[in-house]
Amino acid sequence: MRTPTPWTYDAKWCLIMGPNGEEIAAMHTGQPEGHPRHEPTAGENARLMIAAPALLAALEAAVLRVEMANKDGDPILSAWLPDARAAVAAAQGQTS
Numbered sequence: 001m002r003t004p005t006p007w008t009y010d011a012k013w014c015l016i017m018g019p020n021g022e023e024i025a026a027m028h029t030g031q032p033e034g035h036p037r038h039e040p041t042a043g044e045n046a047r048l049m050i051a052a053p054a055l056l057a058a059l060e061a062a063v064l065r066v067e068m069a070n071k072d073g074d075p076i077l078s079a080w081l082p083d084a085r086a087a088v089a090a091a092q093g094q095t096s
Contacts, residue, residue: 005053009046016046056091059084
């Protein structure tokens with residue numbers, strides 16, 4: 001079960017925050033913006049993490065739509081499905 005969204009990023013303290021202000025994750029350096037040891041990619045990484053629940057939901061929906069629309073097994077339409085299913089499984093903590 002995931003923490004409910006929306007998530008936000010507190011750039012000053014390099015924290016990803018939940019909808020009620022709870023800390024979900026601290027970025028690797030944990031140093032505030034402007035600090036000499038602040039990691040400049042922390043904001044980019046945080047934005048990707050914040051988008052992850054929506055990206056996962058969109059990918060899950062796309063897989064289902066293609067599976068429903070592709071009952072005849074069109075190889076071109078379904079060529080990306082194995083990678084998409086593997087990405088969804090990995091995001092859900094399933095290993096193959």
